[in-house]
Amino acid sequence: MSETINRPGRRIARPATVTLKHVAERAGVSPITVSRVINTPDAVSEALREKVGRAVEELGYLPNRVAGALASAESRVVPVIVPSLSNAVFIEVIQGVQEVLEVAGYQLLLGNTQYDLQREQDLAATLLGWSPAGVIIAGLRHTDRTRAMLQAWRRPVVEIMEHGTRAIDMNVGLSHYKAGDAMGEHLVSRGYREIGFIGGRLKADYRALHRYKGLERSLARHGLRRRPPFTHESKSSPQLGGDAFMRALDASPDLDAIFFANDDLAVGAILRAQREGIAVPKRVAIAGFNGFGIGELVQPSLTTIVSPRQQIGQIAANKLIARMQGRESGAASVDVGFTLRVGEST
Amino acid sequence: MSETINRPGRRIARPATVTLKHVAERAGVSPITVSRVINTPDAVSEALREKVGRAVEELGYLPNRVAGALASAESRVVPVIVPSLSNAVFIEVIQGVQEVLEVAGYQLLLGNTQYDLQREQDLAATLLGWSPAGVIIAGLRHTDRTRAMLQAWRRPVVEIMEHGTRAIDMNVGLSHYKAGDAMGEHLVSRGYREIGFIGGRLKADYRALHRYKGLERSLARHGLRRRPPFTHESKSSPQLGGDAFMRALDASPDLDAIFFANDDLAVGAILRAQREGIAVPKRVAIAGFNGFGIGELVQPSLTTIVSPRQQIGQIAANKLIARMQGRESGAASVDVGFTLRVGEST
DNA sequence: CTGAAAGCGCTTACAG
DNA sequence: CTGAAAGCGCTTACAG
Numbered sequence A, B: 001m002s003e004t005i006n007r008p009g010r011r012i013a014r015p016a017t018v019t020l021k022h023v024a025e026r027a028g029v030s031p032i033t034v035s036r037v038i039n040t041p042d043a044v045s046e047a048l049r050e051k052v053g054r055a056v057e058e059l060g061y062l063p064n065r066v067a068g069a070l071a072s073a074e075s076r077v078v079p080v081i082v083p084s085l086s087n088a089v090f091i092e093v094i095q096g097v098q099e100v101l102e103v104a105g106y107q108l109l110l111g112n113t114q115y116d117l118q119r120e121q122d123l124a125a126t127l128l129g130w131s132p133a134g135v136i137i138a139g140l141r142h143t144d145r146t147r148a149m150l151q152a153w154r155r156p157v158v159e160i161m162e163h164g165t166r167a168i169d170m171n172v173g174l175s176h177y178k179a180g181d182a183m184g185e186h187l188v189s190r191g192y193r194e195i196g197f198i199g200g201r202l203k204a205d206y207r208a209l210h211r212y213k214g215l216e217r218s219l220a221r222h223g224l225r226r227r228p229p230f231t232h233e234s235k236s237s238p239q240l241g242g243d244a245f246m247r248a249l250d251a252s253p254d255l256d257a258i259f260f261a262n263d264d265l266a267v268g269a270i271l272r273a274q275r276e277g278i279a280v281p282k283r284v285a286i287a288g289f290n291g292f293g294i295g296e297l298v299q300p301s302l303t304t305i306v307s308p309r310q311q312i313g314q315i316a317a318n319k320l321i322a323r324m325q326g327r328e329s330g331a332a333s334v335d336v337g338f339t340l341r342v343g344e345s346t
Numbered sequence C, D: 001c002t003g004a005a006a007g008c009g010c011t012t013a014c015a016g
Helices: A020-027 A031-039 A046-059 A065-072 A088-104 A117-128 A144-152 A176-189 A206-221 A238-251 A263-276 A309-324 B020-027 B031-039 B046-059 B065-072 B088-104 B117-128 B144-152 B176-189 B206-221 B238-251 B263-276 B309-324
Strands: A002-007 A010-015 A077-082 A107-112 A135-138 A157-162 A170-174 A195-198 A257-260 A285-290 A303-306 A333-335 A339-341 B002-007 B010-015 B077-082 B107-112 B135-138 B157-162 B170-174 B195-198 B257-260 B285-287 B304-306 B333-335 B339-341
Touching (some): A020 A046, A065 B065, A077 A088, A088 A107, A088 A135, A088 A309, A088 B088, A088 B107, A107 A117, A107 B088, A117 A135, A135 A309, A157 A206, A157 A309, A170 A176, A170 A309, A176 A195, A176 A206, A176 A257, A176 A285, A176 A303, A176 A339, A195 A206, A257 A263, A263 A285, B020 B031, B020 B046, B031 B046, B077 B088, B088 B135, B088 B309, B107 B117, B117 B135, B117 B144, B157 B206, B157 B309, B170 B309, B176 B285, B176 B304, B195 B206, B238 B263, B257 B263
Parallel strands (some): A077 A107, A077 A135, A135 A157, A157 A170, A195 A257, A257 A285, A285 A303, B195 B257, B257 B285
Antiparallel strands (some): A002 A010, A107 B107, A303 A339, B002 B010
């Protein structure tokens, strides 16, 4: 299956690939025509479609997307750059993006920054080298170079997860600050007065920090005590949530409610409380953020803020595709909002 | 930022991109040299590296990976084709793959077949068009054309999740049949005699079916009653697990143990049992498959089979990279095995 | 509806 | 350690 080609100044052994040219020869048409049959079948006669289709079949031709991308200066690939894959939130967003991209014939190129903005910058540089049709990237916060790079790039960019002004191009997300504030209001309205916050890596996960800040604002509004967050450095998990919960109660026995940075932690706390015989919400109330299904099943069920995760991915992908296809994509910035889901835990 | 180029038979408006040539001019060297500095910096003098590096900086040059891939007939991209993104198992596998690929400088191209082998075939055809360096694909079962396509392809392929003979190339996984058998043996040894199985979409998710078959074999060995599986058509979730659990007990009150196709379902059943006041394992034992962390936190803790998911991804990626770099990758086929984790639920 | 020519931005395989 | 020439497999922008 391998042939050696000899030409002046060149001698290479490449696997004998079936190319557009071979298909064209077989079908007795020009390569251009084959290209058309493949890319814009509607602009071509039925007879041609059939003739070329047969040649494609017989030769087992696989279009070389790389060559196509180089010639057209655009590939049907969309990088999705997220800070983490261990957080189910991003998985659901990716799912939403993937669903929509697939239907439109685009491929998803996965980038994981691990909450590191420098890594994000390197990743963005590499991924832009693929001439993608557009980019979806988590967050509004980037290095100056990343921003400059994406801004200078002349293709659609959607920043997701948080909603704000000053987006590079398009933006789909919600206000984490308002979400934290809303949870604060809920807890206060339920009569809780000694309210704490548990969350990890708040420097990197600044959206979680915004939720904390929102909570703080709400507490300040009611003249309640604002405590520093109980933090940790490992990635969130139910196990960690349970441990952090016990530590926090130990350190601050006066706490009567805890807002967790996410549902993973909060669900872990509820399960741990159950095991330890700590009454929730009687001894201490527990609240989360995300709205994962499991929160409705644990006992007591979890009060949490539901973010429309999959929807964020879908909207972002749809806006991207609209713009890539030259259609209008609606408002540049979309606030998808959030919902407070009150469970038994508060 | 856009220039119009006029040449015989051609007139296009393309954004003015900085290319290798521009960098070469700026640095006063040839494009080949720039290419070397970028791709094999060790094979180049310190002075050159600096000179070229400066030009790259000044011009904000981003290497065009598409052109590179076309010229070298290989891209530093690896498609990972999985049947689902809503199943955490595949997420963890993807995480493992991603970690390893990133370090080696490869990008992950995500493919989701939605448990549809025809879609898998189309996806594989498209993704091979990207001249990837290798392919990771879930399962040993594919359409004949997919198999033929991957077999004819002259680059490394790793089939993951299940272990078996007759792999296309390399294989990393475990025997789901043996896992089901092992769980059967465990349940029988605990004294359970009326053992059921709950799992969905067993035709598509044939690995879950293998676990059921393994259970059946174990039951047959002990002369115990083999029941048809309780199935459903929606995707697995704790919510669904709880519902299916109630339905199964309703339909077959004599059940004294249930093996769930996965931990999502089993955890849901445990939480539901708790709400309904059904004693686990006294009234009915519950077992799962996966080994997710949450299973250790629910009450009673879940007996399950732990599959090394992240490890599967890592091993697969490492084998791929070894082969792509021309190194030996060890055995073509790796059985990663599984562990029975006995909790309080059996 | 169909085709000839040129070019996309790199890398390869030599020679020096 | 460095460079000139050719080519990777497509698509674009015309003309017919």
